[in-house]
Amino acid sequence: VLAEVLVKEGETVAVQRVVARIETEAGAAVSAEAPAAPTPAPSPEPAPAAPAPAPTKATAPAPASPAPTPAHASRDTNGGPESAEERLQRKSTPLVRKMVAEHNLDLGAIPGSGIAGRVTKQDVLTFLEQAPAPAARAPSPPSPPSPAAAVPAPSAPAAPAAPAAPAPVPAVAAPQVDPWEGDRVEPWSRIRKLTADHMIMSRRVSAHVASLMEVDYTRVAQLRAGAKASYAERGVNLTFLAFITKVVADTLRLHPVVNAAVSGESTIYRRDINVGIAVALDWGLIVPVIRHADELSLLGIARAINDLGERARGKRLSPDEVQKGTFTITNPGVFGSYVGLPIINQPQSAILAIGAIEKRPAVVRAADGTDSLGIRTLGMLAMSYDHRIVDGADADRFLADVKRGVQEFSDAAV
Numbered sequence: 001v002l003a004e005v006l007v008k009e010g011e012t013v014a015v016q017r018v019v020a021r022i023e024t025e026a027g028a029a030v031s032a033e034a035p036a037a038p039t040p041a042p043s044p045e046p047a048p049a050a051p052a053p054a055p056t057k058a059t060a061p062a063p064a065s066p067a068p069t070p071a072h073a074s075r076d077t078n079g080g081p082e083s084a085e086e087r088l089q090r091k092s093t094p095l096v097r098k099m100v101a102e103h104n105l106d107l108g109a110i111p112g113s114g115i116a117g118r119v120t121k122q123d124v125l126t127f128l129e130q131a132p133a134p135a136a137r138a139p140s141p142p143s144p145p146s147p148a149a150a151v152p153a154p155s156a157p158a159a160p161a162a163p164a165a166p167a168p169v170p171a172v173a174a175p176q177v178d179p180w181e182g183d184r185v186e187p188w189s190r191i192r193k194l195t196a197d198h199m200i201m202s203r204r205v206s207a208h209v210a211s212l213m214e215v216d217y218t219r220v221a222q223l224r225a226g227a228k229a230s231y232a233e234r235g236v237n238l239t240f241l242a243f244i245t246k247v248v249a250d251t252l253r254l255h256p257v258v259n260a261a262v263s264g265e266s267t268i269y270r271r272d273i274n275v276g277i278a279v280a281l282d283w284g285l286i287v288p289v290i291r292h293a294d295e296l297s298l299l300g301i302a303r304a305i306n307d308l309g310e311r312a313r314g315k316r317l318s319p320d321e322v323q324k325g326t327f328t329i330t331n332p333g334v335f336g337s338y339v340g341l342p343i344i345n346q347p348q349s350a351i352l353a354i355g356a357i358e359k360r361p362a363v364v365r366a367a368d369g370t371d372s373l374g375i376r377t378l379g380m381l382a383m384s385y386d387h388r389i390v391d392g393a394d395a396d397r398f399l400a401d402v403k404r405g406v407q408e409f410s411d412a413a414v
Contacts, residue, residue: 014190092119099124191284202346206262207387210341211395215403217357217377227414231302240357240379241277241331242302246413247405248352249273249293249301252327255398257390259326261347267389276325276345277305279312286312287345289325298413333357339380349390352402355380 003023007013092100092107096119100107103124110127112119179185188196220243231238252259252273261268273294276287288308293301311317328345333356340353357379364374381402385395 199343206344209387210384212382213399221377236302246298246301251401258350258398260349270326274326276328278330339382350385353382
């Protein structure tokens with residue numbers, strides 16, 4: 001029976017947030033405000049039909065409640081119906097009940113961290129580790145306390161459960177800073193908090209190293225100028241990013257370690273080449289993914305970049321469109337940044353940053369081998385990579401191939 005709905009219709013909720021509570025015992029009274037009504041003292045005689053059967057059981061619950069913790073104080077001592085929240089707090093999974101029975105524990109004495117104070121497996125393990133001596137207070141025989149103290153050692157295998165939630169949250173645990181007079185305090189949005197946690201986790205997990213190369217975009221600039229109008233007729237804006245993404249997608253097939261991921265002490269070489277394109281939004285950063293980018297033409301990639309960018313800004317991306325990326329490209333150069341050293345988008349092994357693309361003076365070598373100063377369209381490429389699996393030579397070879405692919409971009413590919 002659906003006992004309580006905790007969110008409004010149409011509301012966006014976070015993963016693992018409780019959205020409703022379900023009552024599994026037929027006929028049990030359920031109320032969202034029941035826990036706040038612990039008034040057993042009055043025991044009104046003219047109560048309606050619901051509390052009527054309760055007085056017949058009043059004598060039985062009285063001795064059974066040893067008043068172990070305030071958590072059970074809200075239970076009706078007159079035997080009245082419990083709320084769903086009280087039942088959840090008192091009840092637990094079969095595994096927890098088995099552990100409580102094995103160690104002769106009082107479930108009511110264990111602080112619960114689950115829904116409505118429900119006791120979880122980790123709560124029992126923590127209770128055993130922190131208070132092994134009093135853990136065996138409930139049973140009459142005095143001998144069980146000593147086994148209870150020795151039991152935490154076998155419970156150590158529960159440690160593998162910790163990696164299930166390894167995401168560190170140092171961003172949330174940042175030191176508190178007091179605002180000064182006139183300051184404006186703005187709490188983080190959900191996307192900002194997730195980004196902060198993800199970035200700090202990435203810095204802690206991966207051995208970040210960066211390589212940088214300057215690229216001559218003069219040829220691409222000429223090809224873009226010649227094809228921009230025809231692309232616009234098809235509703236597509238042809239950008240430098242599309243050229244770079246096309247070259248990167250083709251080059252990743254030749255350098256599988258840059259398209260890989262780390263899993264424990266193993267390397268996963270991804271079969272698919274799914275390139276994520278970072279999109280800066282007013283409320284944070286999001287990375288929609290172009291699936292199978294190596295199978296797309298320049299037009300297909302340009303169209304995908306336009307479409308994903310527009311829908312990202314309009315909050316119309318589906319969850320599937322921001323998952324399963326194997327390599328990420330970020331483009332801070334559109335804001336004028338000369339170069340940037342990005343943080344790897346876990347669990348990928350590398351991320352490429354595109355610097356500002358603009359005309360600069362450069363040395364130009366003529367066909368006869370003479371050098372002169374000329375104006376070229378130049379820009380920097382910077383790649384951060386996980387040095388656990390990507391060596392400097394691997395990264396430099398990949399960047400060199402990307403540079404060559406951009407500078408020698410084929411007319412036929414446009």
